[in-house]
Every structure is written in C-alpha cells, then in structure tokens.
Amino acid sequence: QMQLVESGGGVVQPGGSLRLSCVASGFTFSRYGMNWVRRAPGKGLEWVALTWADGSETFYGGSVKGRFTISRDNSKNTLYLQMNSLRDDDTAVYYCARDIGPRPRNYFDSWGQGTLVSVSS
Amino acid sequence: DIVMTQTPLFLSVTPGQPASISCRSSQSLQHSDGKNYLYWYLQKPGQSPQLLIYEVSNRFSGVPDRFSGSGSGTDFTLRISRVEAEDVGLYYCMQSIQFPLTFGGGTRVEI
Numbered sequence: 056q057m058q059l060v061e062s063g064g065g066v067v068q069p070g071g072s073l074r075l076s077c078v079a080s081g082f083t084f085s086r087y088g089m090n091w092v093r094r095a096p097g098k099g100l101e102w103v104a105l106t107w108a109d110g111s112e113t114f115y116g117g118s119v120k121g122r123f124t125i126s127r128d129n130s131k132n133t134l135y136l137q138m139n140s141l142r143d144d145d146t147a148v149y150y151c152a153r154d155i156g157p158r159p160r161n162y163f164d165s166w167g168q169g170t171l172v173s174v175s176s
Numbered sequence: 177d178i179v180m181t182q183t184p185l186f187l188s189v190t191p192g193q194p195a196s197i198s199c200r201s202s203q204s205l206q207h208s209d210g211k212n213y214l215y216w217y218l219q220k221p222g223q224s225p226q227l228l229i230y231e232v233s234n235r236f237s238g239v240p241d242r243f244s245g246s247g248s249g250t251d252f253t254l255r256i257s258r259v260e261a262e263d264v265g266l267y268y269c270m271q272s273i274q275f276p277l278t279f280g281g282g283t284r285v286e287i
Contacts, residue, residue, distance in 0.1 A: 092225075100217070100225060100268050102277040116276045117177065150224055159207055161272040162215045164236065166224040 057081035057165055059151050064170030071141050071174070077134040077151030077167055085109070085129040088154035090163060091136045093147035093172075101147075104136065105154060105161060118144075141174045148172075178203050178271050182280035189259045189287060197283045199252045199269035206249055206273075213273040216245055216254045220265040228267075229254065261287055 063075040077089070091103040104125035105114045113125050124137040134151050148171050152163035179202040189195045205212045216229040227236045229245040232252060242257040256263055264287055269280040 094219075099266070099282040100219070100270075100279045102270075102279065105277070114275050152225075155230075159213050159273050160231075161277060162213075162227065162230055162270065163217075163225075164227050166226070168224055 059167035061170040084132040095147040180280035
C-alpha cells in the first residue's frame, strides 16, 4: 500500500528557511514525478513545484520561483522542498503528491497527509 | 497563467438530490492530441485532497459512479447524481495543459 509521509514543518520567522521532506513507500519512487501542493488558511489549493522522476527537470509556481527548490533522492525514496526567504503568505499546509505524467498528464493520484508551515514573527 | 474559475463558491444540497459545479478556464484545455487536461479533486474535512476525475470524464479508481464529468475547451462540469452525506467538502478543478498548473478557487459543498 503506497504511502507518502511529509515532515519538517514548523514555525519560522519571515525571511527564514525551512526544508520539508516526503518519504515514499509502497511503490517504485524513482518511476514517478513528484509535486508539492499547498493550501493556505482559508484559501484554495496552490501547486508549488514538480520534479520529474529522475530529477532532471523541475517546474515552479510563480509565487515561489527563485525562493523554493524541489529535489529528490531516489536512493532514499525521499522528496524535498527547500524553502528560503519565507514570507507570511507562505503559511500553509504543504502536501506532497505523486504525479501520473508524462506531460501534459500532470495530475496527482496520491497525496500525503500534509505538514504545516507557519511563517510568523 | 491559466485562470480557473469555479461556480458556485458554495453549494448547499439535500441528500439524494443532484448537484453540479462549473469550472471555466481562461484558455482552452484541449491539447493537440484531442484530450482536455482537466481534473477534479475533493478535499473532505480534515483530510488530504483526493482525485475524483481525470481528463474531464474518467472516474479515478474507487470513485462512485454518482460522480461524472463533462465538457471541452474552456467549460467543464462536475455532476453528482445523488448527493450523499460523505460528499461534503471542497471541490477543485485543475488544469495541466500549461505550467504553472492551476486550480480553481474551490466550491464548498455542504448538506
């Protein structure tokens, strides 16, 4: 049974950094693209980033481009999101989600339980 | 960016009655391969989002057949033939024909 488990969320000051992790199990991680999607309090879902199965390509939403970096370690079945220069509006629950692919079939068939990031002074 | 507009924002339904949600995109979601890359997700209270419908009208594994999707180009609809209590939550449409992937603002369905 496949599972995605996020961790690394917490409280951070504006301008600070945080790294999220998502550990995958129950499927061949290296065969799938992976995404981060977030939901801010009282708002809807927002796609954050995608990395291809081999990590060779990455794509970002406009609000995080240049500040966030998605990466993966297929030997550890782990997806990462390095978040720098955090702002108040980055406060959200962050989900990792498995990508069906290939382009343009980038949709998500399985999601983790989410990890909460709170940016506050 | 492709803007996805959902209506209504809020839907109060009676169990056993039908319901529908509209999703309109600012650009056509039809690819040169003829498919429309439009999806529907449901986030139930306290849960992670879950996939309901992919590529307009295909129900994902385990999704009850009371859910159906239709549309093409820029106009899409999710229908629930007979709403059940477990269908409450936030419904989102999403497009994947162009980066960045974008979601509609969501429709809250309550009983």
